Amino acid sequence: MNPSANSVVYNTPNYLDAEGGVRSWLFTRDHKRIGVMYLVLTTSAFALGGLFAMLIRIELLTPGPTIMSAMTYNRMFTLHGVVMIFLFMVPAIPGIFGNFFLPLMLGAQDVAFPRLNLLSVYLYLVGATIAVWGMIQGGADTGWTFYAPYSTTTTTKVVPILLGAFVIGFSSIVTGINFIVTTHTMRGPGLTWDRMPLFVWSIYATSIIQVLATPVLGMVLLLVAIEHSFGFGIFDPARGGDPILLQHLFWFYSHPAVYIMVLPAMAVISEVVCAFARKNMFGYKAVAYSSLGIAFVGFFTWGHHLFTSGQSAFDAGIFGVLSMFVGIFTAIKVFNWTATLYKGAIKFTAPFAYVCGFLFFLVFGGMTGVALATVSLDVHWQDTYFVVAHFHFIMVGGTIMAFLAGIHYWWPKMFGRMYSEGWALVAACTIIFGFNATFIPQFLLGNMGMPRRYYSYPAQFWPLNVASTAGASLLGFGFLLVLVYLLLSLKYGRVAGANPWGSRGFEWNTPSPPSALNFPVPPVFTHGPHDYQDRGPGEEPSPTPPPEAQHA
Amino acid sequence: MAHGENAAGFEEHHGTGRYVAVWVALCVLTVATFLTSRLALGPPWHLLVAMAIAGGKATLVALFFMHLWDQPGANRLVFVTSLAFVALLIGLTVLDNATRFPLTNPPHEQTLRFQPPGEEPHVQEGERGQGRPGAIGRPAAEH
Numbered sequence: 001m002n003p004s005a006n007s008v009v010y011n012t013p014n015y016l017d018a019e020g021g022v023r024s025w026l027f028t029r030d031h032k033r034i035g036v037m038y039l040v041l042t043t044s045a046f047a048l049g050g051l052f053a054m055l056i057r058i059e060l061l062t063p064g065p066t067i068m069s070a071m072t073y074n075r076m077f078t079l080h081g082v083v084m085i086f087l088f089m090v091p092a093i094p095g096i097f098g099n100f101f102l103p104l105m106l107g108a109q110d111v112a113f114p115r116l117n118l119l120s121v122y123l124y125l126v127g128a129t130i131a132v133w134g135m136i137q138g139g140a141d142t143g144w145t146f147y148a149p150y151s152t153t154t155t156t157k158v159v160p161i162l163l164g165a166f167v168i169g170f171s172s173i174v175t176g177i178n179f180i181v182t183t184h185t186m187r188g189p190g191l192t193w194d195r196m197p198l199f200v201w202s203i204y205a206t207s208i209i210q211v212l213a214t215p216v217l218g219m220v221l222l223l224v225a226i227e228h229s230f231g232f233g234i235f236d237p238a239r240g241g242d243p244i245l246l247q248h249l250f251w252f253y254s255h256p257a258v259y260i261m262v263l264p265a266m267a268v269i270s271e272v273v274c275a276f277a278r279k280n281m282f283g284y285k286a287v288a289y290s291s292l293g294i295a296f297v298g299f300f301t302w303g304h305h306l307f308t309s310g311q312s313a314f315d316a317g318i319f320g321v322l323s324m325f326v327g328i329f330t331a332i333k334v335f336n337w338t339a340t341l342y343k344g345a346i347k348f349t350a351p352f353a354y355v356c357g358f359l360f361f362l363v364f365g366g367m368t369g370v371a372l373a374t375v376s377l378d379v380h381w382q383d384t385y386f387v388v389a390h391f392h393f394i395m396v397g398g399t400i401m402a403f404l405a406g407i408h409y410w411w412p413k414m415f416g417r418m419y420s421e422g423w424a425l426v427a428a429c430t431i432i433f434g435f436n437a438t439f440i441p442q443f444l445l446g447n448m449g450m451p452r453r454y455y456s457y458p459a460q461f462w463p464l465n466v467a468s469t470a471g472a473s474l475l476g477f478g479f480l481l482v483l484v485y486l487l488l489s490l491k492y493g494r495v496a497g498a499n500p501w502g503s504r505g506f507e508w509n510t511p512s513p514p515s516a517l518n519f520p521v522p523p524v525f526t527h528g529p530h531d532y533q534d535r536g537p538g539e540e541p542s543p544t545p546p547p548e549a550q551h552a
Numbered sequence: 553m554a555h556g557e558n559a560a561g562f563e564e565h566h567g568t569g570r571y572v573a574v575w576v577a578l579c580v581l582t583v584a585t586f587l588t589s590r591l592a593l594g595p596p597w598h599l600l601v602a603m604a605i606a607g608g609k610a611t612l613v614a615l616f617f618m619h620l621w622d623q624p625g626a627n628r629l630v631f632v633t634s635l636a637f638v639a640l641l642i643g644l645t646v647l648d649n650a651t652r653f654p655l656t657n658p659p660h661e662q663t664l665r666f667q668p669p670g671e672e673p674h675v676q677e678g679e680r681g682q683g684r685p686g687a688i689g690r691p692a693a694e695h
Contacts, residue, residue, distance in 0.1 A: 312647075312650075315651060
């Protein structure tokens with residue numbers, strides 16, 4: 001961005017103060033306010049999903065019944081999955097950070113379709129309300145995958161949950177279309193594709209998956225709801241249907257959905273790594289193109305969820321090989337992030353602590369993923385806690401680490417206040433340790449043969465289940481800690497200033513919080529992102545932060 | 553707007569003649585779908601013919617009613633790419649259906665049979681003489 005843009009004095013109020021009253025929020029078309037609305041909604045969903053998780057872990061504290069019946073337990077793990085995936089992990093990072101920062105990084109006034117953007121929030125809200133209504137009515141007990149024939153014959157309230165997820169899918173598609181068009185048509189002067197921040201590249205790749213894959217999910221959820229309601233024989237073999245067809249259609253979306261969750265996480269990590277290593281990204285183009293590579297190859301791998309379902313051995317072999325390719329693109333990113341850290345002037349702050357957690361969970365979870373993509377191994381691990389631990393490591397651990405890294409990194413920009421760095425580091429350590437304590441025992445349990453989704457288990461699995469529940473408690477405590485100090489910072493935190501981290505990201509060239517109109521004059525981009533000085537041997541690793549933009 | 557990707561040329565309008573012609577073509581193809589369904593083509597050809605006609609109709613709608621014909625190459629590429637993903641979904645799913653252990657398919661299902669290289673045909677004792685319609689790659693004696 002043109003350095004002269006840094007010294008611009010903003011005559012417009014920031015987006016939080018621009019308009020007052022509830023109505024101004026409910027009908028806003030400001031991408032930043034919509035990002036904040038997503039923050040409130042998805043964080044609430046995360047709290048609800050976390051509550052279900054804690055209830056599951058408490059139930060598994062003893063081998064027999066502990067606090068709930070078997071039927072309630074089935075509903076708990078179903079609702080935990082549905083809420084966490086459809087209401088938190090898929091929409092969280094694109095909805096919050098994508099909405100807030102994509103236009104700022106592109107030098108745009110807003111997204112391409114602001115009204116459509118607001119519609120996406122309300123679609124999310126309507127879908128979430130339908131799903132929560134279904135939960136209050138008794139909830140589903142099918143697992144979040146809705147496998148037939150159980151999902152088409154169960155007497156629990158599966159239809160509202162299906163319809164809720166179906167409506168939320170439209171929110172996801174609308175957001176994806178908006179981001180794709182914004183990236184293509186609203187880049188500021190001089191912002192060529194090879195100058196775009198890596199955050200934008202990853203969000204763009206995510207949007208492609210959202211637009212291409214989500215309609216398939218919507219279709220299959222609707223078909224399950226129709227079969228459940230009217231008894232058509234689409235998936236139920238007793239009525240002439242094919243249950244494996246459901247799994248094909250479901251995973252055609254739901255495996256790329258893993259990358260809908262992880263690619264935005266990678267987007268955040270690319271920004272935070274550069275900011276706290278104070279270095280340009282090593283291999284910028286490789287990282288950017290690998291996002292597209294993951295988005296592309298992610299569509300070729302869905303059959304590895306069907307290895308033991310009755311899918312043909314021939315197809316399983318093909319999917320097993322294709323699944324390995326995702327590891328190549330992911331490895332490119334990991335090598336480039338670590339190469340960026342090499343000889344960087346690392347500042348160990350809370351966002352950076354979460355980057356470390358992310359790298360560990362991604363590599364550990366990714367390597368177990370490569371093992372699970374091997375058919376002969378997967379046959380033994382299928383539907384055991386090993387799989388549960390694997391996807392929690394890579395999908396949940398990765399996404400949550402990046403979510404927390406992003407929220408800590410951009411909190412000063414979004415709200416203009418700093419949080420307590422000491423408490424933030426304590427919380428980061430608690431969460432990372434708690435996450436490991438929760439899921440490493442589950443790897444061991446799965447390897448010993450404990451199946452997932454079981455209400456009771458043999459006594460030999462007891463100690464590891466106790467360890468997992470203790471870890472989950474620590475994890476929950478860590479999240480509460482984050483919530484408390486971030487909320488306190490809104491009132492008591494010190495004023496952050498435009499760029500407290502000295503970051504070179506384009507979005508930091510605005511005041512904190514940003515102006516309602518983003519930029520008084522369109523910024524001109526004269527260089528690539530993360531423009532940290534290239535340092536020779538012995539040079540001081542501290543580029544001068546840009547001058548602070550301020551409100552008048 | 554960055555680099556003129558939305559440049560002029562999108563707003564080109566055509567007379568109603570083109571739309572009427574496309575509409576007539578769609579009607580003719582709909583009738584063709586109905587008529588071919590009455591022909592004794594046998595599986596899987598009746599399905600393939602119906603899908604080919606439906607694909608042709610969808611192409612006409614996309615090209616003319618959705619104005620893809622007037623769009624620049626990049627937008628056409630996006631559309632074709634999405635078709636490639638549809639082909640991927642259908643292709644690998646049908647490949648599974650055609651190569652899986654036959655008894656895992658629903659009863660009375662009409663499936664293509666394809667023998668993967670180096671694999672023995674799956675023929676159960678009770679299955680002999682009960683070959684499904686449209687089965688490909690089985691010894692004739694089994695039918």
